[in-house]
Amino acid sequence: EIVMTQSPATLSVSPGERATLSCRASQSIDDNLAWYQQKPGRPPSLLIYGASTRATEIPARFSGSGSGTDFTLTISSLQSEDSAVYYCQQYNNWPRTFGQGTKVEIK
Amino acid sequence: QVQLVQSGAEVMKPGASVKVSCKASGYKFVNFAMNWVRQAPGQRLEWMGSINAGNGYTKYSENFQGRVTIVRDTSATTVYMELSSLISGDTAVYYCARSKFYYDRNGWQSDAYDIWGQGTVVSVSS
Numbered sequence: 521e522i523v524m525t526q527s528p529a530t531l532s533v534s535p536g537e538r539a540t541l542s543c544r545a546s547q548s549i550d551d552n553l554a555w556y557q558q559k560p561g562r563p564p565s566l567l568i569y570g571a572s573t574r575a576t577e578i579p580a581r582f583s584g585s586g587s588g589t590d591f592t593l594t595i596s597s598l599q600s601e602d603s604a605v606y607y608c609q610q611y612n613n614w615p616r617t618f619g620q621g622t623k624v625e626i627k
Numbered sequence: 628q629v630q631l632v633q634s635g636a637e638v639m640k641p642g643a644s645v646k647v648s649c650k651a652s653g654y655k656f657v658n659f660a661m662n663w664v665r666q667a668p669g670q671r672l673e674w675m676g677s678i679n680a681g682n683g684y685t686k687y688s689e690n691f692q693g694r695v696t697i698v699r700d701t702s703a704t705t706v707y708m709e710l711s712s713l714i715s716g717d718t719a720v721y722y723c724a725r726s727k728f729y730y731d732r733n734g735w736q737s738d739a740y741d742i743w744g745q746g747t748v749v750s751v752s753s
Contacts, residue, residue: 554739556672563722563746564672569739576741607672611726611739615688616662616674 522546522610526619534627539595541622543608548588552612555584555593557604558621564607568593600626629653631723631744638750644711647747649723656704657681660728660737663697663708666746667719675721677737678706679728684735713751720746 523546533539543553551571556564566575568584571591581596595602603626608619634648649661663675676687678697685697696709706723724740 556740563724563743564740565743566739566741569741575739609672609739611737614686615690616677616737618664618672618674620671 521615522549522613522617524608524610524617524619526606526608526622528622529620530623530625532625532627533595533598535600536597539598539602539624541593541595541606541624543586543591543593543619545589545591545610549610549612551587552610553584553586553591554609554611555582556607556609557602558607559604567606595624598624598626602626629725629742631725631742633721633723633744633747636748636750638752639713641714641751641753643713643751644709645713645749646707646709647721647723647749649706649708649744651704651706651725654725656699657701660726660735661697661699661706662724662726662737662740663695664722664724664740665719666722667716670719673719675708675710677726679735679737680706681728682735686737710749713749715751718749718751720748722746 525544527542553571555568558564572584583594605621605623632650662677676697678685694711699706723744725742727738
């Protein structure tokens with residue numbers, strides 16, 4: 521099973537500042553990585569797939585990068601509505617696995 | 628519009644089985660896979676299993692030791708997930724989520740999950 525490790529656990533960022541979230545896979549997953557945003561009481565929603573492709577209607581301030589084992593989600597200019605937990609997921613191997621999440625707080 | 632609507636909350640006794648449904652609409656059902664993910668309180672998302680809605684082939688997480696069964700009804704455009712021999716640790720929100728599927732040398736594969744159901748709360752308590 522591929523273990524996905526996210527860091528940091530919590531990120532506190534001021535509005536308008538950049539937020540950088542990391543996700544590491546225990547073995548190579550090529551670019552078969554997705555990022556999801558989850559707000560309290562809501563299901564996750566897809567932000568990024570293929571490591572760097574924004575999903576439909578996702579604002580350009582969200583970007584993804586990386587390949588192999590190390591990946592990054594960047595929110596270029598944090599907005600108040602971006603307060604959420606962000607999860608990475610690999611879909612290169614069965615079983616599909618998720619990271620433990622990074623909580624983004626607005627400072 | 629594309630949407631997945633799940634069945635309502637369930638309260639179950641230990642040892643029982645629960646069956647959660649996921650009704651798909653707004654897209655061609657057999658062209659996509661359906662995946663089941665659960666989230667226990669304060670925990671990370673956990674993949675349970677997936678079904679290729681085109682041919683009915685399934686993949687399951689070994690973490691559930693054969694307790695999970697996923698089937699689809701193409702005429703009803705609905706996928707069902709049954710979890711048996713429930714324990715208190717199965718208390719969670721259960722989500723269905725759609726993905727594309729494709730084939731490679733290892734068989735069928737699912738892509739990222741682009742549409743999610745609203746979630747079904749399953750509580751297991753004596």
